[in-house]
Amino acid sequence: MSRTPINELTDGMTLGQSFQAADKQLRVNRQGGKYILLKLSDRTGTIAAMMWNADEAVFDRFDRGDFIHCQGRTQVHNGALQIIVTDIERMDSGEVSADDFERFDAQQVQRNVTRLKELLATVSQPWLGRLAEAYLSDEEFVAGFSQAAAAVSNHHAFPGGLLEHTVNMMELVRLIAPRYSELDTDLLMMGAFLHDLGKIDELKSSGEISYTDRGQLIGHIVIGIQLLGTKIDQVEQITGEVFPATLRYHLEHLIVSHHGVLEYGSPKIPVTLEAVALHHIDNLDAKLASYTSIIERDIAADGNWTNYHPAIGRKLWKKS
The missing domain is CATH 1.10.3210 (Hypothetical protein af1432)
Known part of the structure; x- marks a missing residue:
């Protein structure tokens, strides 16, 4: 099954592929609705993901560390790429290529x-x-x-x-x-x-x-x-x-x-x-x-500079 590595994802992509669930949290928004906050990973890195209008039944489909198949799309939020997930299904380890995650x-x-x-x-x-x-x-x-x-x-x-x-x-x-x-x-x-x-x-x-x-x-x-x-x-x-x-x-x-x-x-x-x-x-x-x-993970449109990163208090100059 072909997939796009996390470090090659770009804004506006429609996805239907495997990831490893590095972390998951079931949260409640201000209106009382539930959503799942995820950290997805593969061999090339990690990415944040969100599934809105979720419930315990979806949350319990998989555990941390499981391989999961996610449907969704990528988008930029606060200068960082994330995935908005619309569907999640647990996968068996035999359904994925170890090379994609090792x-x-x-x-x-x-x-x-x-x-x-x-x-x-x-x-x-x-x-x-x-x-x-x-x-x-x-x-x-x-x-x-x-x-x-x-x-x-x-x-x-x-x-x-x-x-x-x-x-x-x-x-x-x-x-x-x-x-x-x-x-x-x-x-x-x-x-x-x-x-x-x-x-x-x-x-x-x-x-x-x-x-x-x-x-x-x-x-x-x-x-x-x-x-x-x-x-x-x-x-x-x-x-x-x-x-x-x-x-x-x-x-x-x-x-x-x-x-x-x-x-x-x-x-x-x-x-x-x-x-x-x-x-x-x-x-x-x-x-x-x-x-x-x-610098390697940055997705800023400006070819010379990264997005501003609050953790380091600056933008960084990219290699020419």
Whole structure:
């Protein structure tokens, strides 16, 4: 069954095709009428959808994560494309092509895993090298890391996105650190590797990306600190020696301060040069990925500028 990918939809299209129901909510409007608010997804992204004059019977036809066949049309609302759905029917997984919905790029992930190992191999400080090996020798950890997303929606929000974001940051460390002799390159490299590892358990990457119960209750910073403690314990058991306390504190500080400010969830603001650098490297890669995604998804008629996006407080210049 042919279908138009979400990233190729345009205003005014009549649709009759499959999507995956990423989310659904039954709501009541001011007049007391009921409607269904949807988030539909495929391999290329997500799109909001609305079904007016709906009821519980329609709402109960399908669950979150199900494949559904939607009849409707596209329209622009407040500068964003959405779908007005007129009919919904649940589909069996055998009725859709997995290639239309699978967002995991196994070949790219393998390339990123290989590069991750190469970058960690440049760490010459013995204790940090042993710590890196404790992570890489854990097959369950590597498998989870390979599948994890970096976010639900903001940046690198796809299976394998956390690994890509991490490798990008480590590549930036290789470029930036040699220009500042005051920086400890090995420490900064490990900070880039460790900073978001808690997201492996904070987010669920199979199906639609969402927060796990542990993620909601604890968050990736605390989970990352707990994981670091476990791996340090393993290194101590292997070596029979105590991991240097000051080095551990610096690694922990890199994790807890990488958001940069308290308002964004960091328990501590950066107070070491490596932590300051890590925060800005993280922010650079995340912002460029997020803004690039905005440009790619934009449907503004103006060829040079995107629509105004309230979340970032600006329009963006599109590539010529």
